Amino acid sequence: MISLERLSNLLGVLYVTAWSISVYPPLILNYKLKSSDGLSVDFLYLNNIGYIALVTSMSLLLYNEQVRQLYFQYHNYYPLLTNIDLIYSSHGLLMNIVTISQLYFWGFAKRSTHIRKTTKLIITGVMITMIILSYLCVGTGVDKPYIIPFTLLDLAIILSYVKIFMSIIKYIPQLSHNYKRKSVVGFSILTIFLDLTGGILSILQLFIDSYIMTGSLKFDILINNSGKLGLSFVTLFFDGCFIYQWLIYEKNVDKSLKLPLDIYTKSEEALA
Numbered sequence: 001m002i003s004l005e006r007l008s009n010l011l012g013v014l015y016v017t018a019w020s021i022s023v024y025p026p027l028i029l030n031y032k033l034k035s036s037d038g039l040s041v042d043f044l045y046l047n048n049i050g051y052i053a054l055v056t057s058m059s060l061l062l063y064n065e066q067v068r069q070l071y072f073q074y075h076n077y078y079p080l081l082t083n084i085d086l087i088y089s090s091h092g093l094l095m096n097i098v099t100i101s102q103l104y105f106w107g108f109a110k111r112s113t114h115i116r117k118t119t120k121l122i123i124t125g126v127m128i129t130m131i132i133l134s135y136l137c138v139g140t141g142v143d144k145p146y147i148i149p150f151t152l153l154d155l156a157i158i159l160s161y162v163k164i165f166m167s168i169i170k171y172i173p174q175l176s177h178n179y180k181r182k183s184v185v186g187f188s189i190l191t192i193f194l195d196l197t198g199g200i201l202s203i204l205q206l207f208i209d210s211y212i213m214t215g216s217l218k219f220d221i222l223i224n225n226s227g228k229l230g231l232s233f234v235t236l237f238f239d240g241c242f243i244y245q246w247l248i249y250e251k252n253v254d255k256s257l258k259l260p261l262d263i264y265t266k267s268e269e270a271l272a
Contacts, residue, residue: 008208015201016088022194023095027102029188035109036102038186042119042173044100049123050166051093053130054231057159058086060152070153080209122169126162133158164230171238175245184249192242199235206232 030036060067061079071079103113136150178184206229 004208004212008205008212011201011205011208012082012084015198015205016084018194018201019088019198020091022191022198023092023099025188025190025194027095027099029186030099030102030108031106033186034107035111035186036099036106037109037111038184038188039099040173040177041103041113042116043170043177044096044103045115045119045123046166046170046173048093048096048100049126050163050170051089051096053126053159053162053166055086055089055093057156057163058089060156060159062086064152064156066151067153067156070151074153077213080206080213116173119173126166130159130162160230164234167231167234167238171241175238175241178242178245178249182249184246187242187246189243189246189250192239192246195235196239196243199232199239202232203229203236 026039029038058081061071061081062068062083062085068078102108103111133150133155137152137155174187178187
């Protein structure tokens with residue numbers, strides 16, 4: 001009989017595999033269409049900021065001893081993260097950068113790469129906030145008792161919330177992009193199903209790790225791992241939205257993938 005520890009490791013490998021593979025269908029589909037019009041530019045840039053926040057947060061929680069000890073002092077257990085989680089996040093960041101490069105350097109059909117002002121403001125606001133918080137990690141501490149200490153652990157937790165926030169808002173431009181085009185051409189449904197699979201497996205692993213850690217399923221432990229849990233639930237919700245869109249617009253998809261691309265360019269210009 002397989003032990004819970006092995007089952008947890010297996011689930012970790014499977015969910016990371018599913019989420020890691022999910023970034024490739026858009027790359028392949030864009031290449032086949034010789035166009036990236038199926039993807040929202042705002043989605044890609046918001047996704048990049050989210051991945052940067054997640055990789056930084058996981059790196060601190062996994063490898064910074066000060067952060068890990070503070071976490072243990074507060075919760076009496078260490079973060080329920082593994083190297084597999086960090087590998088997935090780093091891989092996702094790299095592949096998202098490659099996808100962004102398809103907008104500019106792959107010789108695809110010309111399209112608008114306009115980024116909405118709202119997206120620019122969000123990205124700028126997040127970056128300025130992170131710079132300020134990073135400074136507070138250095139600028140406050142026990143030598144300044146009149147200032148409320150702000151630690152690297154606080155920064156790591158906030159970064160995990162940043163990832164959840166970016167995951168929530170990044171899908172909205174893509175949903176809008178599909179809706180205004182009334183089409184899912186260039187938007188890979190395989191990615192969504194892989195995403196959905198990874199989200200379910202990730203939640204299952206978190207529940208099993210919680211049981212291994214305490215001998216019972218405690219809701220507060222799951223909440224304390226809000227980054228991983230929140231990311232999984234956000235993924236499940238929006239995957240459901242995309243599957244609904246796909247069921248509605250799938251009839252507009254040309255199976256030969258030889259639809260004229262000028263209709264997408266016009267649609268993209270309308271969104272700019």
